[in-house]
Amino acid sequence: MADLTTNSASSVVLMTRIKAGYGLIVFAIGLTLLQYAGALPTWLHRLPDAAVPPFADWLNAIFNFVKDDLGLLTLTRFLTEGLEVLLDTTANLLFGKRRWPNLGPIPWSAIAATAAVVGYYLGGWRIAALAGGTFVWTALIGQWDIAMQTMSVLVVAAPLAFAIGLGLGILAWKSPGFDAVLRPILSVLQTLPFFTYLLPAVIFFKVGPTAGAVATIVYAIPPMILMTTLGLQKVSPEIVEAGKMSGCTRWQMLRHVYIPAARTEILVGVNQVIMLCLAMVVLTAFIGMPGLGAKLLAMMGSFKIGRSFEIGVTIVLLAVTLDRMSKAWVVKLPEHFERGTSFWVRHRFLLLALAAFVGFTLIAQVVPILSEVGRKQSWSQGKEIDNLIKGFLAIEAVQAVTGSIRYVLNIWVLNPFREFLLSIPMPAFVMLIAGAAVLIAGRREAWLAAAFFGLVALTGWWDRSIITLYSVLSAVFIAILLGVPIGVIAARKEKRAKAVLLVCDTAQTFPSFIYLIPAIMLFGITATSVVMSILIFSMVPLVRYTIEGLRNVPAEMTEAAEMSGATRMQKLVNVQLPLALPTMAVGFNQAIMFAFFMVIIAAFIGTQDLGQELQRTLAGTDLGKNFVLGICVTLMALTFDMVIMKWAEEKKRRLGLG
Amino acid sequence: MDRPVISAKNVWKVFGRDPKGYLKTMPDGRSFEDIRADGYIAGVRDVSVDVARGEMLVIMGLSGSGKSTLVRCFSRLHEITSGTIEVDGEVIGDLSEKELIDLRRSKMGMVFQSFGLLPHRTVLDNIAFPLEMRGQDRHTRRARALEVIKLVGLEGREDYFPRELSGGQQQRVGIARSLAIEPDIWFLDEPFSALDPLIRRDMQDEFLRLQGILGKTIVFITHDFDEALRLADRIAIMKDGAVEQCDTPDQIVMNPATEYVARFIEDVDRARVIHAGALARAGQLGEGAPVDSRATVKQLAHQLVNDQRAIIPVTENGKAIGAMSRQDALDILLKVG
Incomplete structure (x- = not known):
């Protein structure tokens, strides 16, 4: 009886939800039609400038107060000095910057050999070859110095991000109050466009490597915190009790029980920290950080596709190497040695690495090519690749294909869609979003969605926000059209699925910047390139989660469908896709998040959206404006995140997929 | 003789939003279900039990009966909601964190169902x-x-x-x-449940061998009634957080206190559990060759069938403690009554 009443109560709630949702949407359509008929007053179409509160000025006032009056700048300048010492040290060792300890640069051959030994220790000869090969390639192609400029920041930023993330993660795990405060901040940080990390870093930490390192650290911390908390929460209660019964004090519990038992999650966090650091270090090119990113930016800017391609390969190789090595570390378990194993055997890898390092350092003194590959000696084929690509693009068939893709996309899809979105009156747009949110997720999400988009409208950057959203939506839409079928086809066969997943995994480790290269290569510096780069980037999670969703459908269910005489198509439509949908939604969500990230980077190609404005702020000191623009992106991204994830969770719960 | 090593008095452990406040205002006689309807879970309900030095108390119950919770109260891995628990005469609820750690470091050992080993240590x-x-x-x-x-x-x-x-x-x-x-006190929380039946048997033998050498005070948890019968000096049978009966295996099998306990022992081969000592009535003497009090009825089967005497004397460590009726023993052997 009690169950019955709650059931009917919940269905009443659902009914009102549906009514409210459709009501909002119908009302929004009405408003839009009025606008088309020219009957809508302009102040209802767009917020008049006079009504826009000067958020940027307010924020600047706050920033200035914190910066100067509270003395934050003094503190950060102090930190800058410490950081500078670290960065100068690594810079000296890796590429011979004239600073203390004046020992470097370490010969490239020594680093490559050591990397190979470490790779062998972690994951056998495959990773050894990958690690050694990456560094050999980097040296031979003549990019050693810029690669080491990037690495010198990475090797400082990653450990610091790790330590800070671990510390905050432990605090968040210990104190639920702190966790409650931290979580929303983390989700904002994770959706904040990276340009918004860069400007504060420059203002507070001096242009150059220090600012680059700080932005990188801040950017890489959130996943470390989340993984740490997750790992600590997952430690089995029996291990905890065993620790307590062994008479551990609190500190002993943390040091000897919790952290070692959470090793796997913490190391996964390390992997993420390294990958995010690499992605961000490359992007710090936008604030003038020298290194691979800066070179790539310069080469792409002057359309030197050949060199861009080579730098892209280096970045990709570095990313894959770092990813594989840290992942191998995650699964590496301690081994025991039989009693009586000699010191030499026990420590053979350490000794081998030392020998390789010292050996090659010494040999390099005699054989200069092993120490440094000169400009003339490098094997760079930039010009040749340039010509090759230009030749390829000049082929009529290719030109016809790229030309028609561009034409169709621009004239038939992108431009009309954009004009349509821009034509919708602002209040109607907010209502549409809220209506969709109430239908898909629930009332709470709808209120928040309306509040978030309302805030975006209040900032006065409505048109640019809508253009940003338009790029994201159109790219993700095309990505779905392509990605979901690819996923479905790949999921059919075990082997194919594994291969495609491996490609996705690898592609996901590439710093986002890389995705611009093929887009620019094929479509030049045009709006199509923007959509294309977002498209490629966001297709990765879509394909991946489609495959995972389909493959995780319990075998009994597909077997039951088969025994009921379902054809392959019927099985797919009636059993597999419905059950895979919640997982696919997670992929869809990630695709949108990736798209929001990428659309900002694409500002580099020349867009008219928030990214463009953001990039412009980097040249100045207008922190307030920078922040307001960043928050616009975050608010839109968070709306999608919130609505989709809520839907996926709800759906999962109802399907009993836990 | 000695004071008990562990002495629990009216121990309650309630899980929920405000267990202490709830328990204070809770009327007497609320059942497990009533408490659940109030939004609380009663892990341990009004349990009083003593464990003597050198004794092996087996706490038996199905999953969710509160046996693991109870043993965690003994070692203060859980804070109890009301009642008192004394270990060696000290109220453990009053110990400071440091004293508690010292107690565990010097007096308590615990074995866990899934072992609880630290994976990164040899x-x-x-x-x-x-x-x-x-x-x-x-x-x-x-x-x-x-x-x-x-x-x-x-x-x-x-x-x-x-x-x-x-x-x-x-x-x-x-x-x-x-x-x-x-340790003086040894807690074992279903130590053999995660093992295969054959290995479980070996480990039980091993455990009895160790206990023979060490003679610790033991609280042993199990959901396996046969295991309990095999190992226990005394068994406490728990249901819904409360102790249904706490007695020697012989007494539980011969005189189940509640319906629930009776259902448990239905399929037990009583002849394997009941010892001559439990059947012996003090004051009676009997004649002829005595039987040892530690022999089970099953072990005496041959003799019981062939013996002619109506009353057989029973001795413990060579001293006469009484005599048992052959008919009683035969009834148990033949599963009569």
Whole structure:
């Protein structure tokens, strides 16, 4: 009886939800039609400038107060000095910057050999070859110095991000109050466009490597915190009790029980920290950080596709190497040695690495090519690749294909869609979003969605926000059209699925910047390139989660469908896709998040959206404006995140997929 | 004679939003279901039980009956909601964190169902862990750990990691770790439940052998009634957080206190459980050759069938304690009544 009443109560709630949702949407359509008929007053179409509160000025006032009056700048300048010492040290060792300890640069051959030994220790000869090969390639192609400029920041930023993330993660795990405060901040940080990390870093930490390192650290911390908390929460209660019964004090519990038992999650966090650091270090090119990113930016800017391609390969190789090595570390378990194993055997890898390092350092003194590959000696084929690509693009068939893709996309899809979105009156747009949110997720999400988009409208950057959203939506839409079928086809066969997943995994480790290269290569510096780069980037999670969703459908269910005489198509439509949908939604969500990230980077190609404005702020000191623009992106991204994830969770719960 | 090692009086453990406040205002006689309807879960309901020095108390119950919760109250891994628990005359609820840690470091050992081994430490380091925590130096740690390793028969496996061992071996590590500090009180929380039936049997024998050597005060948890009968001095049968009956195996089998206990013993072969000692009536003497009080009816089957006497004397350690009726014993053997 009690169950019955709650059931009917919940269905009443659902009914009102549906009514409210459709009501909002119908009302929004009405408003839009009025606008088309020219009957809508302009102040209802767009917020008049006079009504826009000067958020940027307010924020600047706050920033200035914190910066100067509270003395934050003094503190950060102090930190800058410490950081500078670290960065100068690594810079000296890796590429011979004239600073203390004046020992470097370490010969490239020594680093490559050591990397190979470490790779062998972690994951056998495959990773050894990958690690050694990456560094050999980097040296031979003549990019050693810029690669080491990037690495010198990475090797400082990653450990610091790790330590800070671990510390905050432990605090968040210990104190639920702190966790409650931290979580929303983390989700904002994770959706904040990276340009918004860069400007504060420059203002507070001096242009150059220090600012680059700080932005990188801040950017890489959130996943470390989340993984740490997750790992600590997952430690089995029996291990905890065993620790307590062994008479551990609190500190002993943390040091000897919790952290070692959470090793796997913490190391996964390390992997993420390294990958995010690499992605961000490359992007710090936008604030003038020298290194691979800066070179790539310069080469792409002057359309030197050949060199861009080579730098892209280096970045990709570095990313894959770092990813594989840290992942191998995650699964590496301690081994025991039989009693009586000699010191030499026990420590053979350490000794081998030392020998390789010292050996090659010494040999390099005699054989200069092993120490440094000169400009003339490098094997760079930039010009040749340039010509090759230009030749390829000049082929009529290719030109016809790229030309028609561009034409169709621009004239038939992108431009009309954009004009349509821009034509919708602002209040109607907010209502549409809220209506969709109430239908898909629930009332709470709808209120928040309306509040978030309302805030975006209040900032006065409505048109640019809508253009940003338009790029994201159109790219993700095309990505779905392509990605979901690819996923479905790949999921059919075990082997194919594994291969495609491996490609996705690898592609996901590439710093986002890389995705611009093929887009620019094929479509030049045009709006199509923007959509294309977002498209490629966001297709990765879509394909991946489609495959995972389909493959995780319990075998009994597909077997039951088969025994009921379902054809392959019927099985797919009636059993597999419905059950895979919640997982696919997670992929869809990630695709949108990736798209929001990428659309900002694409500002580099020349867009008219928030990214463009953001990039412009980097040249100045207008922190307030920078922040307001960043928050616009975050608010839109968070709306999608919130609505989709809520839907996926709800759906999962109802399907009993836990 | 001695005061009990563990003495629990009216212990309650309630889970929920405000257990203490709830328990204060709760009317008497609320059942487990009533309490659940109020939004609380009663893990332990008004339990009073004593464990004597050197005794093995087995707490038996199905999953969710509160047996694990109760033992965690004894070791204060859980804070109790009301009542008192004394260990060696000290109320453990009043101990400071430091005193509690000292108590665990010196007096208590615990073995867990899924072993609770630290995956990153070798067998030796796992076993030496409690010693390391109380700050013993590496050398004495190692010496003591090797001693217990020998005791549980894991020689040669010192440098293995837990994942390299079988389940039975892992539990040997768990047992060795709990014995490393030479505890007075030994808690075992379903130590053999995660093992295969054959290995479980071996481990029970092993456990009895160890207890024969060590003579600890033991609280042993199990959901396996046969295991309980096999090992226990006394059994406490729990249901919905409360103790239904706490008595010797013989008494439980002969005189089940409640319906629930009676259902449990339905399928038990009573002849294997009941000892001559339990059947012996003091004051009666009988004639002829006596039987030993520790012999089960089953073990005496042959003699009972062939013997002509109506009353057979029973001795414990050579001293007469009474006599049992042959008919009573035969009834048990033939499952009459």
